[in-house]
Amino acid sequence: MDDAVDRDGGEADERAVDDFAGWVFDRFLGGMETLSIHIGSALGLYAALRDAPATASELAARAGIDRRYAREWLEQQATAGILAADSRSDEVTFHLPPAQAEVLTDRTSLGYAAPLARMFATVALRLPDLMDAYRAGGGVPWAAFGAGMRDSQGDINRPWFERMLAEALASVPQVHEVLSRSDAGIADVACGHGWSTIALARAYPDALIDGYDIDAPAIEAAREHAADLENVTFSELRGEQLADEGEDRYDAAFVFEALHDLPDPVAVLSSIRRAVRDDGVVVIMDEAVAETFSPPGDEVERVMYAYSLLICLPDSMSTPDSVATGTVMRRATLEGYARDAGFSGVSILPIDGFSAFRFFLLER
Missing domain, CATH: 3.40.50.150 (Vaccinia Virus protein VP39)
Structure with a gap:
């Protein structure tokens, strides 16, 4: 990112502009995905996935949320690399890998980071x-x-x-x-x-x-x-x-x-x-x-x-x-x-x- 900063105040070159625009987009994407983590934590979706995989219908029933939102959230989480997806059956099944489970649900772990997403949303x-x-x-x-x-x-x-x-x-x-x-x-x-x-x-x-x-x-x-x-x-x-x-x-x-x-x-x-x-x-x-x-x-x-x-x-x-x-x-x-x-x-x-x-x- 340092290359994108023109320390002399002159006109930035095209590559520097592209690099910095990419840097800003990465932060935007991270912020939006952080809010998705807060949704999953606050609504108990990660906790519902911790012990057993679930389809969208199963997660909606376990967590008491709308099925359509459950499907969209599950697909987004899998796309972001947070959840794993198994599409070998008619309805995709999603599961929470062990590392993600610890970081997002284990309140005793030094790696527990879900509160950061809540803090971000609160701010x-x-x-x-x-x-x-x-x-x-x-x-x-x-x-x-x-x-x-x-x-x-x-x-x-x-x-x-x-x-x-x-x-x-x-x-x-x-x-x-x-x-x-x-x-x-x-x-x-x-x-x-x-x-x-x-x-x-x-x-x-x-x-x-x-x-x-x-x-x-x-x-x-x-x-x-x-x-x-x-x-x-x-x-x-x-x-x-x-x-x-x-x-x-x-x-x-x-x-x-x-x-x-x-x-x-x-x-x-x-x-x-x-x-x-x-x-x-x-x-x-x-x-x-x-x-x-x-x-x-x-x-x-x-x-x-x-x-x-x-x-x-x-x-x-x-x-x-x-x-x-x-x-x-x-x-x-x-x-x-x-x-x-x-x-x-x-x-x-x-x-x-x-x-x-x-x-x-x-x-x-």
């Missing part, structure tokens, strides 16, 4: 609001995106927290030792659906973990998810208010993939610093973006800017006087926030391969 519904925000300033708050955004965010991160977080934290002695203290107090700020909080509670059963978020439906969902755990509580609370719960109350505090969303990250980090004991730890998990802006970027940079344009920056800017960080919070930006909040610096923890995230330790 598309808010485009008029986003356009208004771009013209006039302001933003689109997280709550305006509704359950589609809240649930897809929780679902896409859930397997990483459930399967990988305990191992990741245990691999860092400085952090693991603090979390292993008897009756250690741990705060999970901006916890969302609570999967990170729950993972901490299961990994450190002797600890007492408090999950906080300002989104009431997320807190309600988190409480349901943690119904079998006795060492977890969830409360509605802004990160800026954490120290109001008691200074030096906690041995550790975490902010998982949320600091860049907060309108006043310095105030939040300052409150966390006061709430955590001097011999405790403060860990921020955020996006593993590059150190500097150096276009063109890799896929991580590209997806993080896409999140920022459509979700995170508008959410942050919906609060007056927001610092408007955006999803692409580079290390220098985090270091500036940390120092302004009273920390001495920031170091990167040796945790690799945790999706597209990076773990930072805030130093006293």
Whole structure:
């Protein structure tokens, strides 16, 4: 695609135009097929195909949808390479291959990606609001995106927290030792659906973990998810208010993939610093973006800017006087926030391969 960009601002050649037009078409096709995945996931069509192949008539009966739409969706999915089709009988039979089944239906798999399609569809519904925000300033708050955004965010991160977080934290002695203290107090700020909080509670059963978020439906969902755990509580609370719960109350505090969303990250980090004991730890998990802006970027940079344009920056800017960080919070930006909040610096923890995230330790 780089060849299609005329860096000198002159007239582009015909091949460059064709290449870039093709690049745009590929994105259009991908977007349309992403919406088809959302239809299949939201209507339970993949789940209906997971255990047994089906004809259009059989899928319509299993999933409770119209037969004509069932046929068109099945044929489109097979054409896209998502489903396999067997046309040896009078009516074509479709089945969901194992890899696709895991990616589209297994909520415990690290490869589970169906929530991304729901997130994409949710953003598309808010485009008029986003356009208004771009013209006039302001933003689109997280709550305006509704359950589609809240649930897809929780679902896409859930397997990483459930399967990988305990191992990741245990691999860092400085952090693991603090979390292993008897009756250690741990705060999970901006916890969302609570999967990170729950993972901490299961990994450190002797600890007492408090999950906080300002989104009431997320807190309600988190409480349901943690119904079998006795060492977890969830409360509605802004990160800026954490120290109001008691200074030096906690041995550790975490902010998982949320600091860049907060309108006043310095105030939040300052409150966390006061709430955590001097011999405790403060860990921020955020996006593993590059150190500097150096276009063109890799896929991580590209997806993080896409999140920022459509979700995170508008959410942050919906609060007056927001610092408007955006999803692409580079290390220098985090270091500036940390120092302004009273920390001495920031170091990167040796945790690799945790999706597209990076773990930072805030130093006293």
